[in-house]
Every structure is written in C-alpha cells, then in structure tokens.
Amino acid sequence: MLGAVVKEAGGLLDRRFFLNGLLPMLAFLGCCLLTVAAARGGVAGAVAAWQRQGATIKTVHVLAFLVVALLAAAWLASAATTLVRLYEGYWPGRIGRPLRALGLRWHRRRMSALDPGDDADYARLHTSYPSDPAEVMPTRLGNILKNAELHPEDRYGLDAVVIWPRLYPLLPEEQRAALVAARTELEFFLTVSALAAVYSAASGIFLVVAGAAPGLFLLCHTAGGVVALLAYRAALPSARLYGQQVKVTFDVHRDLLLKATGQHDPEGFDERLRWQALARHWYRGIPLAATFDAATFEGAAGDDPVPDEPPAPPRRALLPAAVVLAALLLTSALGALLLR
Known part of the structure; x- marks a missing residue:
C-alpha cells in the first residue's frame, strides 16, 4: 500500500513538473529561437544553416538546449508559489505600490456595488471576494x-495558514489528489501567462535593437501580450475550482486534525475556541489550557480585534485589464514607429 501511494505521488509530481515547468519552458525557448532566426535572415535561412552542420555539432546543440530547458524548467517549477503570489497582487516597491492602489480602488468599488440580496451578486461574493472588505486584493485572482x-476562519474560527500544513498530511488520498490537480491547472495557466509576458517584452526589445521589420515586431510583441492576458483569464476558473477544493477540505475533513490532537470534543468548549487554542499553541506556544481557562473566566472566546473599516472607494476607477491592454497597444505602436 505504501509503495502504491509513493508511486502515485511521484506520478503527480512528474505530471506537475512537465505541465508547469518543462512544457511551457520548451515553448518559450522555441519561440525565442524562432524570433531570433526571423530577425536575422529568416527562419528558412536558419533551417538551411542547421542542415549544413555536422552530426556532432547538432548533437551538442540539442543537448545544450535540453540542459538549459531542464534547468530553467526546474527553476520555474520551484518558483510556482512566488508566481501565484505575484498574480494575487503582492507587489512591493515604488512601481508595485501605485499599481496595487489602482487595483484595490477598482475591486473595492466593484465589491461595494454588489448586493448580497441578489442571487447573482451573492454568487460573486461567495466565490470571488473575501468576506472582509479590508482583505480585498488588487487582482481578481x-x-x-x-x-x-x-x-475556514469565517465559518469555524480557524486560522488556515497555521492549520493547513498540519491538516494536509491527514487528508484522504482522493482529496489530496483533487487539490494537487486543481493547483496544477491553476499554476499551468499562470506560468503560460508569465512566460508570454516575458516573451512579449524581451522580443519587443530585441527586435527594436536588431532593427527588424515592423510587422515582425507587432506579431511577436502583441501576440505575446495577448496570450499573457488570455492565459490569465483562463486561470480564473481554475482558481475558483482550487478555492472550492480548499473550502471542501476544511468543511469535510477538519475533524481529522481535532481527532489527531485529542481535541475532537472537549466538554464545555465550542469548536471555534478549540481552533483558537490550537492556533495559539502552535504559533505562539501558549498552552491549550491557558486559552480554555481564559475563556472560562472571561466568558468570551472572540477576543480578536475588529478590523478597521476600509477607506471609501473613489467615485471613478479604471479597470486594471484596460490599463494593461492600453499599455500593450501603446508599446506596440511606439515600437512599430521606431522600426519604420
């Protein structure tokens, strides 16, 4: 049984590396080579020059390409979490802060316009926005x-960041497989989007410096930007699926951790207090009894500070996607003018 579980886990990891690392990187490097060939004599000339090479030179080039692709794919797969956080809207620095403020204004305005009493608006709030307006992020993802x-915090008083690493190893194999599959799909689309954006910028700069034809510049630069936007849009349903799987995990399987820690049904304390005690114990080292005793003497378990009200959104806010699209069109036009 253990061997079968390890084999299945290895298969999932292999598939995840292939989809989120190797396959996108091969496509990215292939597009880069085609762009360089097209800018320097054309693809037909590059193919003819390749055919004139000896077998040894071809073998060395192919092996070098594969080594670079594998190393780059390994780095890309290891940076999946950082990539997801980037698309979530964690943007520091002088450039990131204004962009983050733009996205926050837009989404706070959009969230405030949704009516929880309307079924369609409630569905959007239930899947696409955090319950606390102060936790709104600058991107849809x-x-x-x-x-x-x-x-889990809203429903059960459970700190997901602290509890998740301890709950995940206890999950049934089927649930872990569903989580890995949903996360893999999400990371695949974000990886494609990121590489397409890098290709759009890098090919644009290279073609301008190389003095390529305006049509080639427009094709490479604009196509890369469009693919980046489309891949990001495709990642949103995958993010909802992954989010739903995370919710199901806590809704259905959270008792596994309570049973494993001997806190499944302590007499006299509700579930929210139990989760609060466990989170404090694991994160702060506070004994469980201290939290239970404090609740007994104070008569209340919910001592978390109430978050401040978010700032009122402005009357007008630009759609972030429209800003990105306008920037893409502007750079395409400027590049084409420089190459005329």
Whole structure:
C-alpha cells in the first residue's frame, strides 16, 4: 500500500513538473529561437544553416538546449508559489505600490456595488471576494484565493495558514489528489501567462535593437501580450475550482486534525475556541489550557480585534485589464514607429 501511494505521488509530481515547468519552458525557448532566426535572415535561412552542420555539432546543440530547458524548467517549477503570489497582487516597491492602489480602488468599488440580496451578486461574493472588505486584493485572482483562505476562519474560527500544513498530511488520498490537480491547472495557466509576458517584452526589445521589420515586431510583441492576458483569464476558473477544493477540505475533513490532537470534543468548549487554542499553541506556544481557562473566566472566546473599516472607494476607477491592454497597444505602436 505504501509503495502504491509513493508511486502515485511521484506520478503527480512528474505530471506537475512537465505541465508547469518543462512544457511551457520548451515553448518559450522555441519561440525565442524562432524570433531570433526571423530577425536575422529568416527562419528558412536558419533551417538551411542547421542542415549544413555536422552530426556532432547538432548533437551538442540539442543537448545544450535540453540542459538549459531542464534547468530553467526546474527553476520555474520551484518558483510556482512566488508566481501565484505575484498574480494575487503582492507587489512591493515604488512601481508595485501605485499599481496595487489602482487595483484595490477598482475591486473595492466593484465589491461595494454588489448586493448580497441578489442571487447573482451573492454568487460573486461567495466565490470571488473575501468576506472582509479590508482583505480585498488588487487582482481578481487574488480575491478568489483570498476568499478561499478566509472561508475556514469565517465559518469555524480557524486560522488556515497555521492549520493547513498540519491538516494536509491527514487528508484522504482522493482529496489530496483533487487539490494537487486543481493547483496544477491553476499554476499551468499562470506560468503560460508569465512566460508570454516575458516573451512579449524581451522580443519587443530585441527586435527594436536588431532593427527588424515592423510587422515582425507587432506579431511577436502583441501576440505575446495577448496570450499573457488570455492565459490569465483562463486561470480564473481554475482558481475558483482550487478555492472550492480548499473550502471542501476544511468543511469535510477538519475533524481529522481535532481527532489527531485529542481535541475532537472537549466538554464545555465550542469548536471555534478549540481552533483558537490550537492556533495559539502552535504559533505562539501558549498552552491549550491557558486559552480554555481564559475563556472560562472571561466568558468570551472572540477576543480578536475588529478590523478597521476600509477607506471609501473613489467615485471613478479604471479597470486594471484596460490599463494593461492600453499599455500593450501603446508599446506596440511606439515600437512599430521606431522600426519604420
């Protein structure tokens, strides 16, 4: 049984590396080579030059390409979490802060316009925005994932960041496989989007410096930007699916951790207090009895500070996707003018 579980886990990891690392990186490097060939004599000339090479030179080039692709794919797969956080909207620095403020204004305004009494609006709030307006993120992807992250705290008083690493090893194999599959799909689309954006910028700069034809510049630069936007849009349903799987995990399987820690049904304390005691014990080292005793003498378990009200959104806010699209069109036009 253990061998079968290890084999299945290895298969999932292999598939995840292939989809989220190797396959996108091969496509990215292939597009880069085609762009360089097209800018320097054309693809037909590059193919003819390749055919004139000896077998040894071809073998060395192919092996070098594969080694570079594997190393780059390994780095890309290891950076999956950082990539997801980037698309969620964790943007530091002088450039990131204004962009983050733009996204926050837009999404706070959009969230405040939704009516919980309307079925369609409630469905959007239930899957696409966090319950706390102060937790709104500057991107649609960030709000979808933040919604799933805050779900266990809203329903059960459970700190998902602290509890998740301890709950995950106890999950049934089928649930872990469903989580890995949903996360893999999400990371695949974000990886494609990121590589397409890098290709759009890098090919644009290279073609301008190389003095390529305007049509080639427009094709490479604009196509890369469009693919990046489309892949990001495709990642949103995958993010909702992954968020739903995270919610299901806490809704259905959270008792596994309570049973494993001997806190399944302590007499006289509700579930929210039990989770609060466990989170304090694991994160702060506070004994469980201290939390239970404090609740007994103070007569209340909910001592978390109430978050401040978020700032009122402005009357006008630009759609972030429209800003990105306008920037893409502007750079395409400027590049084409420089190459005329």
